[in-house]
Amino acid sequence: KAGVTQTPRYLIKTRGQQVTLSCSPISGHRSVSWYQQTPGQGLQFLFEYFSETQRNKGNFPGRFSGRQFSNSRSEMNVSTLELGDSALYLCASSTDRPPYNEQFFGPGTRLTVL
Amino acid sequence: AQSVTQLDSQVPVFEEAPVELRCNYSSSVSVYLFWYVQYPNQGLQLLLKYLSGSTLVESINGFEAEFNKSQTSFHLRKPSVHISDTAEYFCAVYLLSNTGKLIFGQGTTLQVKP
Numbered sequence: 001k002a003g004v005t006q007t008p009r010y011l012i013k014t015r016g017q018q019v020t021l022s023c024s025p026i027s028g029h030r031s032v033s034w035y036q037q038t039p040g041q042g043l044q045f046l047f048e049y050f051s052e053t054q055r056n057k058g059n060f061p062g063r064f065s066g067r068q069f070s071n072s073r074s075e076m077n078v079s080t081l082e083l084g085d086s087a088l089y090l091c092a093s094s095t096d097r098p099p100y101n102e103q104f105f106g107p108g109t110r111l112t113v114l
Numbered sequence: 115a116q117s118v119t120q121l122d123s124q125v126p127v128f129e130e131a132p133v134e135l136r137c138n139y140s141s142s143v144s145v146y147l148f149w150y151v152q153y154p155n156q157g158l159q160l161l162l163k164y165l166s167g168s169t170l171v172e173s174i175n176g177f178e179a180e181f182n183k184s185q186t187s188f189h190l191r192k193p194s195v196h197i198s199d200t201a202e203y204f205c206a207v208y209l210l211s212n213t214g215k216l217i218f219g220q221g222t223t224l225q226v227k228p
Contacts, residue, residue: 033216035218045215055213056213100146105159
């Protein structure tokens with residue numbers, strides 16, 4: 001089975017621009033979670049999508065948004081980029097079968113905002 | 115609020131020596147506990163997990179962790195480390211009431227020296 005894939009792997013943007021990151025989950029996984037990783041704040045949960053619906057959300061401003069398609073692929077969008085948005089963005093997929101579903105992580109997208 | 119504390123940001127150790135990476139958590143609800151490992155320029159890989167049952171859990175590459183409910187700890191140990199164990203290690207909790215969201219500690223960098 002192919003793992004979680006994220007595209008692109010690296011991005012360089014300037015302040016004020018917007019960016020879209022893509023995540024393709026493992027086949028059969030319907031839940032996709034997004035995390036931001038920075039040296040200062042560590043790993044922080046952004047949001048989780050399941051069956052095209054946002055089911056959970058972290059404490060990030062509205063500039064961060066996401067969506068999920070019918071094939072479970074997910075995108076996250078960051079508008080009006082700020083220098084502090086420079087980070088590694090990780091997505092993780094799971095099957096969402098109880099009692100708990102292991103989250104499998106992709107390699108991440110490294111976003112640099114200049 | 116739930117939180118995870120990794121008590122050491124860096125742990126230097128010589129090859130073949132034992133190591134312990136410490137993790138404490140705070141939660142008023144039931145949680146599942148995890149250790150993830152991250153190698154440079156890669157995503158997170160699950161090392162081991164505690165869901166229920168035996169409080170001592172083991173990984174295939176010699177790591178083990180013990181869940182201690184009274185001390186709210188989940189320390190990671192390995193009796194003899196290898197150079198290849200050099201990586202960043204993250205402790206995380208999953209709240210049963212908070213879908214799709216892992217709460218991570220700040221990470222511990224394990225530096226194995228020859």
